[in-house]
Amino acid sequence: xxxxxxxxxxxxxxxxxxxxxxxxxxxxxxxxxxxxxxxxxxxxxxxxxxxxxxxxxxxxxxxxxxxxxxxxxxxxxxxxxxxxxxxxxxxxxxxxxxxxxxxxxxxxxxxxxxxxxxxxxxxxxxxxxxxxxxxxxxxxxxxxxxxxxxxxxxxxxxxxxxxxxxxxxxxxxxxxxxxxxxxxxxxxxxxxxxxxxxxxxxxxxxxxxxxxxxxxxxxxxxxxxxxxxxxxxxxxxxxxxxxxxxxxxxxxxxxxxxxxxxxxxxxxxxxxxxxxxxxxxxxxxxxxxxxxxxxxxxxxxxxxxxxxxxxxxxxxxxxxxxxxxxxxxxxxxxxxxxxxxxxxxxxxxxxxxxxxxxxxxxxxxxxxxxxxxxxxxxxxxxxxxxxxxxxxxxxxxxxxxxxxxxxxxxxxxxxx
Numbered sequence: 046x047x048x049x050x051x052x053x054x055x056x057x058x059x060x061x062x063x064x065x066x067x068x069x070x071x072x073x074x075x076x077x078x079x080x081x082x083x084x085x086x087x088x089x090x091x092x093x094x095x096x097x098x099x100x101x102x103x104x105x106x107x108x109x110x111x112x113x114x115x116x117x118x119x120x121x122x123x124x125x126x127x128x129x130x131x132x133x134x135x136x137x138x139x140x141x142x143x144x145x146x147x148x149x150x151x152x153x154x155x156x157x158x159x160x161x162x163x164x165x166x167x168x169x170x171x172x173x174x175x176x177x178x179x180x181x182x183x184x185x186x187x188x189x190x191x192x193x194x195x196x197x198x199x200x201x202x203x204x205x206x207x208x209x210x211x212x213x214x215x216x217x218x219x220x221x222x223x224x225x226x227x228x229x230x231x232x233x234x235x236x237x238x239x240x241x242x243x244x245x246x247x248x249x250x251x252x253x254x255x256x257x258x259x260x261x262x263x264x265x266x267x268x269x270x271x272x273x274x275x276x277x278x279x280x281x282x283x284x285x286x287x288x289x290x291x292x293x294x295x296x297x298x299x300x301x302x303x304x305x306x307x308x309x310x311x312x313x314x315x316x317x318x319x320x321x322x323x324x325x326x327x328x329x330x331x332x333x334x335x336x337x338x339x340x341x342x343x344x345x346x347x348x349x350x351x352x353x354x355x356x357x358x359x360x361x362x363x364x365x366x367x368x369x370x371x372x373x374x375x376x377x378x379x380x381x382x383x384x385x386x387x388x389x390x391x392x393x394x395x396x397x398x399x400x401x402x403x404x405x406x407x408x409x410x411x412x413x414x415x416x417x418x419x420x421x422x423x424x425x426x427x428x429x430x431x432x433x434x435x436x437x438x439x440x441x442x443x444x445x446x447x448x449x450x451x452x453x454x455x456x457x458x459x460x461x
Contacts, residue, residue, distance in 0.1 A: 109139025
């Protein structure tokens with residue numbers, strides 16, 4: 046996980062000065078290890094050392110991006126840059142901030158917190174998050190609070206597991222011929238496609254959701270749209286989606302975690318089946334606390350096993366299926382203070398390292414009333430044009446896509 050990275054992107058907003066960014070980062074290092082800015086991985090261990098300064102290359106500046114294509118290319122260039130990397134680096138691209146982070150350092154919370162701090166700390170003083178110490182022994186305390194004090198939640202978690210298994214079984218019934226095992230040589234070629242849904246489109250999707258899929262939240266509908274659109278353009282996927290779940294939802298208001306506190310669950314969400322029953326399964330997963338239990342198991346296993354990174358892949362299936370991961374960071378309340386450019390167009394985007402050559406990671410984030418879809422992939426495995434086509438289906442007229450999908454499902458049921 047130390048070698049895996051994500052680049053969070055936010056803008057357009059008020060331009061920041063490189064020297065001011067360096068000063069803010071250094072102040073965060075000086076604030077203490079709870080900010081995680083000064084942490085440095087120790088090879089072969091799960092421990093981190095402490096740096097006293099941010100490093101000469103922690104802040105870089107590149108030319109501004111005038112178009113969406115230029116912004117995507119600038120992000121990819123940052124990720125593809127050769128040479129060693131610091132655990133955290135910031136690139137200023139005109140009115141955009143790229144925050145390039147080793148995933149072992151923290152999850153998306155660090156990106157969100159830093160965007161606020163880099164825009165405001167030099168004028169408004171230190172951010173609240175940098176002044177509050179982290180809580181200790183969070184996972185065992187959270188498990189005790191969530192399950193030991195409410196034993197029936199263990200039953201609910203088990204029922205959620207069974208419901209997930211039922212969804213998986215339904216997906217397996219629709220699988221046809223076995224895929225070819227033939228592989229070809231491969232080397233990393235990370236890329237990103239970014240598309241944005243307007244405030245009007247989001248309002249229309251919200252109205253459709255409340256009428257047709259009341260159990261589904263906005264993030265679930267966005268995931269379903271991604272699955273449906275990829276199916277439409279011929280991007281065949283494996284049945285399971287790895288959904289990244291922020292387990293801070295299971296903590297009380299007084300508990301603070303700045304490091305990684307998210308877990309991925311494999312759930313067979315399909316774009317060829319109605320959304321409502323699938324949304325009910327996801328709701329059961331979330332409300333039961335199952336993700337917290339899985340996080341506890343994962344955390345314990347990491348402490349027991351060696352910290353050695355897996356062997357890097359150098360081959361990929363000749364006919365790969367998409368292994369989809371979905372991460373929805375929602376609308377960060379702290380970003381209401383960020384000096385965004387006037388009008389619509391604020392982007393909450395990112396390039397997240399796919400977990401495998403044939404993996405695609407979709408991240409969603411909301412600024413104001415607009416949703417940004419960021420699709421990270423290797424462009425020597427999947428065609429960029431296909432991914433652009435799928436995302437265009439979602440943001441151009443999502444209601445047309447939703448209604449056509451609903452009609453297709455009704456026709457399928459009638460034929461049965």
